[in-house]
Amino acid sequence: MNKKYSIKDIAELSGVSVATVSRVINNNGRFSEETRKKVLKVIKKTGYQTNFSAKNLRMNKSFSVGILVPDISNYFFANVVQKIEKILFNRGYSTFICNTARDENKELAYLKMLESKGVDGLIIISGAKAFDISKLNSPNKIPFVCIDRKPKDRSNTVFIGSDxxxxxxxxxxxxxxxxxxxxxxxxxxxxxxxxxxxxxxxxxxxxxxxxxxxxxxxxxxxxxxxxxxxxxxxxxxxxxxxxxxxxxxxxxxxxxxxxxxxxxxxxxxxxxxxxxxxxxxxxxxxxxxxxxQDTDKIAQVTVDNIIGLIDHTAITGESITIPVKLxxxxxxx
Structure with a gap:
């Protein structure tokens, strides 16, 4: 009952390789749906938990993303942030959601806090007219995506907004x-x-x-x-x-x-x-x-781009406009 299972144990019980178990856990690489279900069933039955601390050190990633929102009571902001959080969770990322109350000082304080926590990326809905990341201690270190509010400098980010x-x-x-x-x-x-x-x-x-x-x-x-x-x-x-x-x-x-x-x-x-x-x-x-506004599309495009920037597969300087409907x-x- 109290046995601690290793990834090797999970592989043996599932009848697959350790590499396949790793791909299923990280949702990365090729494996069949049947294999995914089989591995996840064993993980659930055994209560196996990934050693995230070791994994984070090994990959130099925290698998966390900070989200800044100017007013969490606003329907659009709350709706899109909720959808972003759900997609990120399904892709193995935890989130820090920070409500800035449209206060630029509070926004900067949260940014520095998220920077100190070592988040892999930032999703910014800024309360400022034009978001400026240069105030951070290491402004070029953390990849970030801006939603709805245009950044001061688009060359080092991806901007996503409705039309x-x-x-x-x-x-x-x-x-x-x-x-x-x-x-x-x-x-x-x-x-x-x-x-x-x-x-x-x-x-x-x-x-x-x-x-x-x-x-x-x-x-x-x-x-x-x-x-x-x-x-x-x-x-x-x-x-x-x-x-x-x-x-x-x-x-x-x-x-x-x-x-x-x-x-x-x-x-x-x-x-x-x-x-x-x-x-x-x-x-x-x-x-x-x-x-x-198409919040489903905004959320999906945002997550695709922030993870792309984290993994160095997305390109900064892009502006993506999402169509709206009357x-x-x-x-x-």
Whole structure:
């Protein structure tokens, strides 16, 4: 019952070579599905555990990855990080998930902590407008991938992001196609590369439909959970407003509830489209149209690239754009 099994024991009990057991454990190399199941069954039955400390020293790897996220309560960030963690775990990597709360000092402190722990790589969703790894003690030592927020220098990393520009353009253009004459953008007061891309997409959709962008008339910045008074004032000054493109679903939901309080009929009087396609969108009334980011694809591409950088099989300097999809629901039809 208390016997400690070696990898040689597992090989003998499985009827395969030690090398084959090693390939199955590390999920690396060629072996059949039948062999994999047979080896894993023996491992489970015996309670065999890999000596990770010896393995890490031998391979000079910790088999761990640090993930920095600016707001773990944000649906998109939480969703993509959860999927990344699952894929990394299945590929033999543990993760350190660090919530920076959009605080650059906290972000730097976590980076230095992860560096000291000897992680093999970093996955960065930065709270800063442009992530800069040069503040680390050994900035060129740890491979890293940036998601959603563009890095200051792309030459030493891989950047992976949704097509925020196209999503905003398609959403705004669809408002015109649905009959809107004067849509505006509802945004927050934080600066990020994704927010800039969404604003540019909105501006270009306006231009395509014969309107010039004027921030005083075509944009409202939502800074509180209750924006009713601000929206009421905006509509009184600009009664021609008949559509909103919100930079995310949280703001879109805020705008939707405020407009309903003001007695507006959605979508008859004013149409609304958000961004991120959060689960709550199908439960709002009316249901909320939104731009969907492909978090499955983002997670898979991210893991493929960080492991590729760790193993020296991926190339830095790449920018990978993941397509988005406009989901039309009652709020904009």
């Amino acid at each position: 925020h520009y196209q999503g905003a353009f398609d959403a705004t253009n669809s408002l015109f196609q649905a009959g809107c004459k004067f849509p505006i953008i509802a945004s927050h007061n934080r600066s990020s590369s994704s927010a800039v891309d969404r604003l540019n997409g909105f501006k270009d959709a306006l231009s395509k439909n014969g309107l010039d962008f004027d921030s005083s008339r075509n944009q409202i910045v939502i800074t509180t959970n209750d924006s009713t008074n601000a929206i009421d004032l905006l509509l009184k000054e600009n009664p021609q407003i008949d559509g909103f493109f919100a930079i995310n679903d949280s703001i879109a939901t805020n705008v939707l509830s405020s407009l309903l309080r003001l007695g507006k009929e959605i979508p008859k009087d004013i149409k609304i489209i958000g961004f991120d396609d959060e689960p709550q969108d199908i439960h709002s009334y009316p249901t909320l149209s939104s731009v969907k 989901i039309q629901r009652d709020s904009s039809l």
